[in-house]
Amino acid sequence: MRGKGRGRAIVGAWVLAGGALATAHAFDYADVIGKARQLAALPFKPQRRIAQLAGLSYDEYRSIHFRPTATLWPRRRLHLQFFAPGYRFVRAVSISLLAAGHVHALRFRRSWFHIPPGLYPHHLPRTIGYAGFRVLYNGYHPGRSPVAPNNQVIVFLGASYFRAKGSHEQFGLSARALAVDTIAPRPEEFPHFIAFWIRRPAPRARALTVFALLNGPSVTGALRFRIHPGRAVHVRVRATFFFRRRVYELGMAPLSSMYMYDLCDRRPWAYPRPAAHDSEGFLLASRRAMRWRQLANPARVHQFVFPVRHLRGFGLIQRDRDFFDYESISMRYQGRPSVWIRPRGAWGPGKATLIEIPTPNETNDNIVAFWQPARPPAPGRAYRLRYTLIWNGPGPRESRAQVVRTRASARCTGRPVRFAVDFQGARLGRLVAARRLAARLRTTAPGTPISHVRLRAVAHDRVRLCFTVAAQRPRALRIRAVLIAGGRPVSEVWDYVVARAEPPIQVLRRPRGGT
Incomplete structure (x- = not known):
């Protein structure tokens, strides 16, 4: 009973903090599209920057933690936690909750975070918002606390970046809503999510719906994310973009x-x-x-x-x-x-x-x-x-065999390059034993000598293709290889580029913190 009462108190605090705005209809994706269309008709105006928090270092920002006791919906399968603004994340982001036909706008609450003394000014307006949020799922590790860090599913933090992980993984690469002018005559543009609307899930729901409004100098956008956690996380995205101008x-x-x-x-x-x-x-x-x-x-x-x-x-x-x-x-x-x-x-x-x-x-x-x-x-x-x-x-x-390992004696042209490429597939060992498996090799430079081609089984489901390419021209050389059986491809196409000779990059020392 104490847990249920505390959950009601937290939800009540959210409503009091942000207020509840009743709507004549249920807020949906069409409303976000309308906001993006209206925003595109106006000149671009960047989100307000919280200058007082821009001076935080990386380590100082990492010392700020969200308090688990403030987690939203702790008794449901899916929970929410938030990121405080600071460091590089100093653009105000509006976050609202959708529940029972109402829109609850969340305001910043210092009490939800553990903030070391001296990092934050004593007086900050409650309208500064949050830097982002993360979603947790108690089905990942049922024996642990529902709000344990290992239960994280997806994180929205910084510009239009987000990243997710399955139940047995950790965070790695990131996705974005849009890339603008990554390689172009002008600097790359990074549109920002300026507002989120998160629909409260049912008590035993296994999916969460998030709406997002995007804004940048060249484009606005409305996005709908339908997040399904599990061993593999599926994020279904619907996006509608409105461009203010052409991009390179x-x-x-x-x-x-x-x-x-x-x-x-x-x-x-x-x-x-x-x-x-x-x-x-x-x-x-x-x-x-x-x-x-x-x-x-x-x-x-x-x-x-x-x-x-x-x-x-x-x-x-x-x-x-x-x-x-x-x-x-x-x-x-x-x-x-x-x-x-x-x-x-x-x-x-x-x-x-x-x-x-x-x-x-x-x-x-x-x-x-x-x-x-x-x-x-x-x-x-x-x-x-x-x-x-x-x-x-x-x-x-x-169903086709996959490339599982590539070894090369060199990355640059100027001398012969030896390759060993491993393919893995259920039938490969039998095809090699029956002498029904062959390799097809091609390069972008006709007449380039390819020698010492060998195809051997290294396991019942794994074969190794070895060959040497005389990559002695100064230009870059592109090589493709595929396994053939009965005249048809039975593997992925291995695609590799031997770059032209270039000076090596300057490698920095390995950072501290173990290996």
Whole structure:
């Protein structure tokens, strides 16, 4: 009884803090679209910046904690907690709750946070709002406290970023609502979520609905997120965008991740571990093929474009799931999720874009992937998109054999490069034993010598393709390989780029905090 009374008191405090605005109809996605359309007709005005909190350092901001006793809906399956503003998150974000036909606007309450003395000014207006919020699910670890950190499902924090994880994973790469001018003559634009409306779930509901309003110099948007937690988290997205002006480069359903090095790279001297990355490959599915591209940490920015007429999906994938693939006690890269984006409805022709940016350490997201429509949206017109993000461990499962490991003697041209590529699939061992399996190799430079081609079984479901490419030209060389049986592909298309010779990047020392 004490727990139920405290839950009622918390809900009552929320209503008193924000007030309840009755509506003539239930607030829905159409209302957010209307707000985005009205906002697009006005000149861009950035959200108010909370200057008093901009001076907080990273460590100071991390010392601010949300009090578990203030968790919203602690007796339901899905709960809410909030982030205090500060550090880089100093734009006011409005958060409201939808319940029983009312809209409850939440105001900032200092008492919901543990704030070390001296970090926050004594007097802050309660209208500053929050930096973001996170959703927790008590079905992840039923034996633990419902508000334990390991029960986190998804986090919305910073610009239009959000990230999720399954029940047996930890947070890794991020998604965004939109990417604007990532590689363009003018600086990249980062639209912000300026308002959220969260619908209160039923007591035993296993899904949560969140509405979001987006605003930026070039675009406004209305988004609906339907979040389904579990071993794999499914986030169903409906988005409607209104453009104030044309943009140089538009990225739909963008993903951001980190790749520093892997077994196919030369390990930096300051890093004793065999690999360090949140994602190891870019996977693209069209109507006819699945294409796997091993990621890289280049010496200069690389941009790759993959034209597709009928997109089935794309994503950034982390396939190595064993501790000894990384040997990192603190970072635990083997637990980072993959994210697969599956279109709902036909997206039409366009191109998938992969951008690799140099990074000297593990703290920077240097990998970006998104979809670009063949026809850019026109200013003043609504552009609609529907898709599902699937956050799980090794990524999507297909009937075709998958690329599970790539080794290369060098990343740059100028001398012969030896490769060892491992494919894994249920029938591969039998096909090799019956001599029915072959490999098809192609390069972008006709006449490039490919020698020492061997295909051997290393396990009952795993084969290794070894070959040498005479990559002696100064230009970059692109190589593709696929396994063939009976004249048909039985594996993903392995896609790799041997870059032109470049000076190595400056690698910073490994940060403190263990390995």
